[in-house]
Amino acid sequence: MGFVRTALRDPLGLRLVVATLLISTLFSAVASSVQLYLSYQRQVGTAFQVVDRVSASALEPLQNALWQFDFEQVDIILRGIQSDPAVAHVMLASTTGHSFEYGDQSYLERETTFELERNVNGEGNVIGTLTIYLSLDSIWADLWAQFLTLIATNLIKAYLVAFALLIVYYWYVTRHLSDVAERIGVADPGQAPLSLTLDRRAKMRPDAIDKIVSALNDMSHRSAQQIDALENEVAQRKKAETEAVTAALARKRFLANMSHEIRTPLNAMMGLFQLIEMSDVPARQKKQAATGLDAANVLLGQLTNVLEVSRLEANAVRLNPRSVNLMSLAEQWRDTAVGSVMRYEKDIKVHLKVADDVPTDVCFDDKRVSQIVHNLCDNAAKFTAEGAVMIAVGMTQATAANRPMIEISVSDTGPGILCNDGTNVFERFSQVDDSLTRRHSGTGLGLSISRDLAKLMGGQLEVESPSNLEDYATTFTLQIPARDIGEEAA
Numbered sequence: 324m325g326f327v328r329t330a331l332r333d334p335l336g337l338r339l340v341v342a343t344l345l346i347s348t349l350f351s352a353v354a355s356s357v358q359l360y361l362s363y364q365r366q367v368g369t370a371f372q373v374v375d376r377v378s379a380s381a382l383e384p385l386q387n388a389l390w391q392f393d394f395e396q397v398d399i400i401l402r403g404i405q406s407d408p409a410v411a412h413v414m415l416a417s418t419t420g421h422s423f424e425y426g427d428q429s430y431l432e433r434e435t436t437f438e439l440e441r442n443v444n445g446e447g448n449v450i451g452t453l454t455i456y457l458s459l460d461s462i463w464a465d466l467w468a469q470f471l472t473l474i475a476t477n478l479i480k481a482y483l484v485a486f487a488l489l490i491v492y493y494w495y496v497t498r499h500l501s502d503v504a505e506r507i508g509v510a511d512p513g514q515a516p517l518s519l520t521l522d523r524r525a526k527m528r529p530d531a532i533d534k535i536v537s538a539l540n541d542m543s544h545r546s547a548q549q550i551d552a553l554e555n556e557v558a559q560r561k562k563a564e565t566e567a568v569t570a571a572l573a574r575k576r577f578l579a580n581m582s583h584e585i586r587t588p589l590n591a592m593m594g595l596f597q598l599i600e601m602s603d604v605p606a607r608q609k610k611q612a613a614t615g616l617d618a619a620n621v622l623l624g625q626l627t628n629v630l631e632v633s634r635l636e637a638n639a640v641r642l643n644p645r646s647v648n649l650m651s652l653a654e655q656w657r658d659t660a661v662g663s664v665m666r667y668e669k670d671i672k673v674h675l676k677v678a679d680d681v682p683t684d685v686c687f688d689d690k691r692v693s694q695i696v697h698n699l700c701d702n703a704a705k706f707t708a709e710g711a712v713m714i715a716v717g718m719t720q721a722t723a724a725n726r727p728m729i730e731i732s733v734s735d736t737g738p739g740i741l742c743n744d745g746t747n748v749f750e751r752f753s754q755v756d757d758s759l760t761r762r763h764s765g766t767g768l769g770l771s772i773s774r775d776l777a778k779l780m781g782g783q784l785e786v787e788s789p790s791n792l793e794d795y796a797t798t799f800t801l802q803i804p805a806r807d808i809g810e811e812a813a
Contacts, residue, residue, distance in 0.1 A: 710736025
């Protein structure tokens with residue numbers, strides 16, 4: 324009984340039973356209708372055969388009895404005709420005025436009339452009229468009985484078949500599906516692969532359920548392999564990450580310690596060179612001291628760049644925005660560019676162009692912005708043999724998606740940059756001329772640091788070569804967000 328109750332509670336089996344009952348009921352109704360129609364046609368034909376039987380067997384005895392005034396025989400014959408279930412009403416009227424009537428006198432449909440004759444002296448004389456009224460009530464009653472019997476029988480068979488089908492379906496299908504679903508539901512993905520089996524005898528030819536179980540086992544095995552591979556990959560990445568973090572920390576400590584250890588004696592050397600220049604020594608030694616001081620300054624700049632890279636990688640650079648006068652700051656940039664030109668002993672002019680729409684007071688980290696502009700100006704002076712360097716300060720146009728930005732560009736009339744080198748100039752330790760015989764020294768960190776600082780401030784640093792400015796070969800453009808302009812200054 325527990326097995327039956329479990330089968331009856333299965334939703335899939337119940338839906339199958341309901342569908343089976345609906346289909347069985349539909350087909351039973353169609354079959355019963357056809358069967359009842361054929362029975363109706365057969366019984367109607369049988370009912371109308373009564374007239375033929377009366378004409379063949381009862382008319383002559385009835386004529387003889389009526390001619391002989393044997394009314395008792397007439398009564399017997401008429402009652403025999405009326406006893407047929409298809410006859411509802413029988414009426415006989417003789418020419419002598421005698422009449423006989425049997426059955427339901429109110430039933431006056433489907434009548435058939437016979438004239439009773441008798442031959443006298445070779446002539447046929449009418450002696451009476453026989454009228455028979457047929458009834459289909461018995462036929463309809465029989466049809467209703469057949470209909471109810473057929474419906475009851477077919478429904479009982481349909482319910483029995485559906486119940487048997489439910490049991491069979493549960494035994495062969497749903498109990499296995501429920502067992503597989505339960506075992507999958509309680510399985511731990513981190514454990515060994517599934518090994519699902521069916522509680523039935525193995526078949527020579529696997530059916531759909533066997534294929535489902537086999538596919539689930541294969542999928543579980545593949546999933547377990549993928550999980551193992553992912554766990555191994557995660558472990559390797561964690562190990563690599565730990566090693567990378569350790570190496571980064573070691574590198575930062577090394578750079579910090581070495582920069583301190585190098586700066587201390589380097590500052591001492593620079594101080595000694597300055598003392599030699601200021602002391603009363605021959606001109607040749609002063610020149611040598613000046614050369615040594617220049618070399619020490621270059622070394623100090625390179626060391627500062629390395630330190631700056633280390634701080635950027637460690638996210639240790641902090642911005643200090645403040646309100647500054649942009650015009651005064653731009654003039655300082657021009658003066659610094661003039662100093663770079665003089666240091667490289669170049670015959671180069673430095674121009675400054677400030678747009679009219681640039682606000683007087685702005686708010687940003689002027690030291691970091693100046694660091695970027697100084698580096699751009701120093702590169703322009705270094706790589707330009709003759710011509711000019713121009714510093715332009717303006718504002719970008721505001722759009723629906725972006726607010727206006729301060730735009731600072733440094734253009735030069737130098738040799739320019741090849742198209743395939745436009746992106747490499749911002750790579751660390753990379754220079755356009757990366758050969759051993761290049762004429763200009765440097766670590767290749769200046770532009771990389773400048774771009775990182777621009778991104779840190781929410782801006783960008785781009786290069787155009789050839790420049791869109793007439794008479795200039797290369798233009799570096801720094802854009803700084805202006806969302807804080809006037810807000811923090813206020």
